[in-house]
Amino acid sequence: MGMPGRPGDHQWSQQHLSHYVEGELRPRARRRLDRHARNCVDCGRGIRAMRALVYALQGLDGLAGVRAPATIFDRVRLAGAGGAPSHHA
Amino acid sequence: MPPLAGQRPHDPAETEASLLARAQAGDIAAFERLSGAYADRIFMLLLRLLGDRSEAEDVAQEVMLRAWQGISRFRGQSSYFTWLYRIAVNEANRALDKRARRPAGVPIGADELQLPDSPLRDPSRQAENNELRQALARALAELPPPLRTAIVLRDVEGFSTQEAAEIAGISQAAFKSRLHQARLRVRAAVGDQTLVSVGG
Numbered sequence: 236m237g238m239p240g241r242p243g244d245h246q247w248s249q250q251h252l253s254h255y256v257e258g259e260l261r262p263r264a265r266r267r268l269d270r271h272a273r274n275c276v277d278c279g280r281g282i283r284a285m286r287a288l289v290y291a292l293q294g295l296d297g298l299a300g301v302r303a304p305a306t307i308f309d310r311v312r313l314a315g316a317g318g319a320p321s322h323h324a
Numbered sequence: 325m326p327p328l329a330g331q332r333p334h335d336p337a338e339t340e341a342s343l344l345a346r347a348q349a350g351d352i353a354a355f356e357r358l359s360g361a362y363a364d365r366i367f368m369l370l371l372r373l374l375g376d377r378s379e380a381e382d383v384a385q386e387v388m389l390r391a392w393q394g395i396s397r398f399r400g401q402s403s404y405f406t407w408l409y410r411i412a413v414n415e416a417n418r419a420l421d422k423r424a425r426r427p428a429g430v431p432i433g434a435d436e437l438q439l440p441d442s443p444l445r446d447p448s449r450q451a452e453n454n455e456l457r458q459a460l461a462r463a464l465a466e467l468p469p470p471l472r473t474a475i476v477l478r479d480v481e482g483f484s485t486q487e488a489a490e491i492a493g494i495s496q497a498a499f500k501s502r503l504h505q506a507r508l509r510v511r512a513a514v515g516d517q518t519l520v521s522v523g524g
Contacts, residue, residue, distance in 0.1 A: 252511075253504040284516035288507060291456055291519070292479035301371065303363035304381045308356050310389040315352040 244271040248278045252285040344404060348396050355392055362405055363388075366412050372476050373416040375465055383419050387412045402490055409491045413473055420469040456514070456522040463513035467506055474502035475510065 248271045254260050255268050272278040338357065346354035366387060370380040390411050398407055464472055470492075477488035478499075489499035511519065 250508075253507040254500075257500075257504075259500070280516050280520060281511075284511055284519040285507065287519040287522070288511050288514070289479055291460060291522070292475065292510075293482065295372075295457075295460065295480045301364065301368050303367035303384060306381065307363050307367070307384050308352075308360075308388055310385045311352060311355065311392045314389060314392060 245275060245278065248272060248275070249281060252278070252281045255282065256285045256289060340404060344395075344398070344400075347392075348398070352392075355395065358404065359388060359391060359408060362408055366408060369409065369412055369476070369481065370416055372464075372480060373413070373469075373473060374419060375461075379419060383412075383415050387415050390415065406487065406490055410493060413477075413491055414493070417469050417473065452522045456518055459514045459518055460510065463510040466513065467509060471502050471506035471509065474499060475506035478503050479507075 244267065248268045251260060251264070251268060255265065260268065268278070272282055340358060340361075343354045343358040347358050363384075367380060367384050370383050370387070371377065374380050374383060387408070391408055394411070398404070402410075464475070467475070473492055474488070477483050477491055478485065481488075483491065485496055485499060485503075488503075489496045492499055492502075494502075
């Protein structure tokens with residue numbers, strides 16, 4: 236059984252799933268992908284997978300407790316001790 | 325994107341503009357106040373891009389040194405935060421270039437990549453989340469640095485496409501291309517089954 240829609244729709248849809256979930260597709264392109272995905276198990280799952288991926292990546296922003304090391308300005312202080320590097324207001 | 329809560333200068337009279345002017349005149353304390361407001365976020369970004377705490381600590385020092393050395397040339401075309409982030413991305417990429425000759429990729433530590441707890445507190449769900457976190461960590465670590473930078477800035481750090489492209493120092497069109505490539509690769513590496521069953 237062939238892929239639903241026009242020839243090339245499947246490959247094109249797979250390549251544009253990220254654009255689709257990002258909302259970047261023009262209306263005509265979005266309709267093309269919607270139409271294809273309605274009858275294509277792979278692309279329907281691909282949309283769900285891409286949305287889940289973006290959600291999971293957003294969930295990685297869980298480093299709120301991380302603090303920069305106290306040494307972060309050590310090299311600045313060392314450089315400053317030798318004189319400011321050509322600063323002018 | 326604003327700094328994390330509680331990280332702005334404490335004295336309201338000490339605005340970013342006044343700190344910047346003093347730092348540009350060579351005042352290190354002002355520079356530390358100005359840049360210190362963003363230090364935690366810069367360090368988190370470096371952890372994500374480098375995946376190695378000791379290397380992130382080293383590069384973080386280098387980022388601040390570069391910023392200090394270049395602050396007199398900062399003309400405010402972007403926000404100070406964006407400018408500092410851009411230095412951090414450049415320094416991270418420089419560090420990754422140095423590392424590139426190593427035979428194996430350095431994994432991003434799983435501890436650095438945390439998924440939110442499952443609201444159900446279901447042990448099997450937690451195990452699935454952990455599996456997904458590990459798979460994402462491996463997939464991100466295997467991305468070429470430009471693609472990793474794109475997906476970290478946009479999806480993990482939550483910058484808009486415009487902000488992220490500015491930080492990466494490329495056009496929005498080029499940035500989107502990298503982002504979509506990165507997502508396709510990570511999706512392929514993690515697998516639809518895992519993504520849909522855990523995150524769907």
